[in-house]
Amino acid sequence: MNLSEFLKKAEDKGFVKVIKEPLDVNLEIPHIAYIEVKKDNSKILLFKNPIDRKENIKYDIPVVMNCFANFEITEFIFGKHPDRIAKDIEEILHIKPPSSLYEKLSTLSKLFKVKNAFPKRSKKRGECQEIIYKEDKVNLDVIPILKTWEKDGGKFITAGQIYTISIDGQFQNLGLYRLQKLSKDKLIIHWQIHKDGSHFFNEYKKAGKKMPISIGIGGDPLYFWCGQAPLPPKIFELLLYGFIREENPILVKSITNDIYIPHDLDIVIEGEIDPNEFHPEGPFGDHTGYYTPVENFPVMTVKAITIRKNPIYMATVVGKPPLEDKYMGWATERIFLPLLRTTAPDLIDYHMPENGCFHNLLIAKISPRYKGHSKQIMHALWGVGQMSFLKHAIFVNKDAPPLTDYYRIAQHILNRLTEKSFLITEGIVDQLDHASYEELVGGKLGVDATGGEVEKTVEVLDDETVFDMIKELDPDITGLKQYMIETANPITVISVNKTKPVRIIFEKLKKFSRYLRIVIFVDEKDNDLNNPYMLIWRVTNNIDSLHDVWIEEIWGVDATGKSEIDGYKREWPEDVFCNKEVIHSLMDRKVIDVDDEFLKKFQIIRI
Ligand SMILES: Cc1cc2nc3c(=O)[nH]c(=O)nc-3n(C[C@H](O)[C@H](O)[C@H](O)COP(=O)(O)O)c2cc1C
Structure with a gap:
């Protein structure tokens, strides 16, 4: 099932929203997708007419986003419930020597599933190689690459399947890493230090050899999911594809290197990495909901772009949840x-x-x-x-x-x-x-x-009374909201306009330990004490428990942003927000249909 076939089937089921209006790859398309996927029962979005207003480009290739738009569509892509796949894996892991004919047959059927997992190499050209651009014909501008966030360092390929091969040619890897467009034929590859692509790259760097690389875009959406699957090193992620689909993935050789790629991809970008060529990458509004700062990453020089006839460019947007x-x-x-x-x-x-x-x-x-x-x-x-x-x-x-x-x-x-x-x-x-x-x-x-219930020792007062009591302690305190007060360990969230380490305020609060158990500090700026969904996002992101969790008479959690005053020497990142003008223009043009309440609920624009 290639991407077009998938979209046809998905459209028949009412899973797809087609948008014909010309929309900009800079912010507009990604902002629309960002908002859509936050809705209940959101849809796959197919943008038929992407443009780049600034560069005056009208792309021939449509953009599809949010292929994994909700639980139902995700199950549709897998062809079965993920729990079913887990059960199949569990059975394989626990195969015992069969002792009866029935057991032999059942073991055989399980092993057959494994046999289907192995990729098959075809000698033919793939659908993904119907049109080939090489050498001076290479131009990444034919692809509607998106700029997601206002403060992003440029345009990024966000759903690129990165196919690499170990230096001895023994192992292939598929990983999903973003790529920043640097020029018509250069991309920066953001594989993080712990990832398999980066481990392969280190082998080439050590040997002083150029590293071949092929980037797949589109094809069966399951390839995209396989790219992020956290399989151990040296296990090719497409084995999981074959196991789930119960059919061998068909691979073809890239035109300019020895890397095998799925035959039915929409777009393939082939190239090589000089192990000594690095470039600052970012900033990029990441899946943490924060911008990741600029850092050096390897540069890929594109040698060929191959595409199928009528390709579709697949992209995703990352940022604050849910996405x-x-x-x-x-x-x-x-x-x-x-x-x-x-x-x-x-x-x-x-x-x-x-x-x-x-x-x-x-x-x-x-x-x-x-x-x-x-x-x-x-x-x-x-x-x-x-x-x-x-x-x-x-x-x-x-x-x-x-x-x-x-x-x-x-x-x-x-x-x-x-x-x-x-x-x-x-x-x-x-x-x-x-x-x-x-x-x-x-x-x-x-x-x-995991233990039994404990006795409640804390005395609960209402929010207003506690706030009146504690605000006198320190002028940095600006607000308070208690959660889960019926439990043995209620949570008190305190907002601060921070002028000093909150540890100092925490010490002062101990005077009221009779009324407080778990105290969580957040910055007043950009936090809504009445929005527990986004508070959990903020708190779990912002704490390093070695520094920010104090188990004393009160249990304190410092989830504020950190800086030099806390002894934090790194660059504390900014949250990602959609551009207000772009959102309001999309609302006025009725391209998006959300209200201010929705924008506030998911902290989509800065209020
Ligand atoms: C949308 C999306 C974008 C991602 N971007 C990156 C990225 O830029 N760099 C990275 O190292 N991991 C990224 N990841 C996570 C990796 O894809 C994931 O860790 C994967 O297992 C890596 O494969 P590997 O272990 O074969 O390297 C991303 C995941 C998703 C879902």
Whole structure:
């Protein structure tokens, strides 16, 4: 199923919204997609007439965004529920030698699924090579590459499947990394230090050799999902594609290098990387909802662009949740449960809420069998593959409410916490994490809520009374809101107009420890104390538990932005916001149909 076939099928099911109005690749198209995917039951968007007003370009290639627009469409792309795929994986992992004819047949059918996983190499040209631009015909301007955010360093390919090969030619890798357009034939590749593409690149750099690379865009949307799948190094992600589709992926050789790519992609950009050529990349409004700062990354020189007839350019938008990665992440979470269990066998289930930006928050159900068991599993998760980027992990026992029933699970957790529930340690963090005081390493917070209910010792007063009481303590305090007051450990969120480290305010609050248990500080600017969804996003993003979590008479969490006054020496990033004029113009032109309440709810524009 190529992208056009997929879109036809999706259109028949009413999953696609076609937009014919000419719209700009700079901000307009990405802003529309950003807003659409935040709606309930959002749709795939097909922009038929992309333009670049500034550069005076009218593109021939349409743009499709939000292919993973909601749960139903995601399941449609996979062709089955992700839990079904997880079950198939679990069965393969537990294959035992068959002892009866029935068992032999059943084992055979399971192995047949594995056989289908292996990519097949075709000797023919692929559909993706119907039109070929080489040498001086290479021009990235034929592709409607988007500029998502106002302060982005330029235009970025956001749904590029990066195909690379190890220096000995033994292993291929597929990873999803963004690419910044530098010129008509140069792209900067943002593979982070922990990723397989970057590991391959280091082999070439060490040998002083140029690295071949092919970038696929479009084709079956499942390729895009496979690109982000956190498989271990040296396992080609298209094996997972074949396993899920139950048919071998068909690959063809790139025109200018030995990398094999899916035959039915829409666009392929082939090239090479000189291991000594780097360029500052960014800033880019990232999936954390913050801009990642400028940093040097390798440069790719494009040698060929090959496309199918009537191609479609696929793109995605990242920023503040919820976005397409909510649905892609859901599938990843479900499908990887059995693989995670190979490291942590007593893990019953887990969930990574999208407003915790996945690596910032995990809630897991376990079946503890001995003292310290949950702490053992915390360490296991912090040591396995990309799960080691995880910053905050909360463990509950198997009788807890469903992990996606957020209110009840929060109640359950808060009713089980004591000072002994917390483990704070250090480990690796995502290269995008801005909260850690040092790049790449930072705090890890594990919370063990697997025990029984605890007694409530805190006395609850209403918000106004507590605020009147504490605002006298320090002029930085500007607001207060309490959450989960019915539980043993209520949460008090305090906003500040910060002029000094909030640790100083925290010390003063101890005087009122009778009325306070968990106190979370946020900046007054850009936070809404009545918006718990966005507060969770903010808090889990902004804390490095080694510095910002204090388990004392009160439990304090400093989720404010940090600077020199906190001893933080890195550049604290800005939030991403849509451009107000662009949003209002789209509203006036009736291209988007949302109200101010919606814009506020997801902090889409700065108020
Ligand atoms: C939309 C999207 C964009 C991403 N962009 C990047 C990126 O620019 N750099 C990066 O290192 N990882 C990025 N990732 C995460 C990687 O795709 C993911 O970690 C993947 O497992 C990497 O594959 P690898 O382990 O084979 O390198 C992105 C993920 C998604 C869903």
